[in-house]
Amino acid sequence: MATDPDKNYKIIAENRRARFDYFIESDLEVGIVLTGSEVKSLRTGQSNIAESYASVEDGELWLINGYIAAYKQAGVFGHEERRRRKLLVSRKELARLWQAVGREGMTLVPLVMYFNHRGIVKLKIGVAKGKKVADKRETSAKRDWNRQKQRLLKQG
Numbered sequence: 001m002a003t004d005p006d007k008n009y010k011i012i013a014e015n016r017r018a019r020f021d022y023f024i025e026s027d028l029e030v031g032i033v034l035t036g037s038e039v040k041s042l043r044t045g046q047s048n049i050a051e052s053y054a055s056v057e058d059g060e061l062w063l064i065n066g067y068i069a070a071y072k073q074a075g076v077f078g079h080e081e082r083r084r085r086k087l088l089v090s091r092k093e094l095a096r097l098w099q100a101v102g103r104e105g106m107t108l109v110p111l112v113m114y115f116n117h118r119g120i121v122k123l124k125i126g127v128a129k130g131k132k133v134a135d136k137r138e139t140s141a142k143r144d145w146n147r148q149k150q151r152l153l154k155q156g
Contacts, residue, residue, distance in 0.1 A: 022128035031088035
């Protein structure tokens with residue numbers, strides 16, 4: 001019986017709006033510091049990163065406004081739902097992100113939170129530049145045209 005190498009891989013939360021609102025220049029996989037009750041809550045899939053962002057402050061990378069629902073069985077040992085969470089990244093990558101945000105005017109947007117193949121929570125951060133309204137319209141028109149094209153090809 002063959003074992004599946006990605007049996008633990010599971011997407012917890014996805015920021016689908018990020019690709020509509022931003023031009024994603026590059027992305028980076030980072031670790032996240034969590035408490036036990038947060039991990040238990042994530043296993044049930046109760047989180048949201050749609051309104052969150054990442055920030056470089058005092059030489060550290062932080063996830064701000066990320067939501068992880070309270071774990072009821074934790075009782076008084078639970079966690080704050082929207083607390084700032086530290087992200088783990090190498091010094092070299094942190095310097096690159098700091099430079100992108102500071103000098104180039106980029107934004108750090110969380111794209112996907114997931115359990116990797118080892119069962120560890122990871123977060124994919126995108127280094128992004130904001131889109132103007134015209135760019136968003138163009139993206140929407142391109143998406144609609146591709147859908148219509150697929151329908152026409154299917155009808156054939």
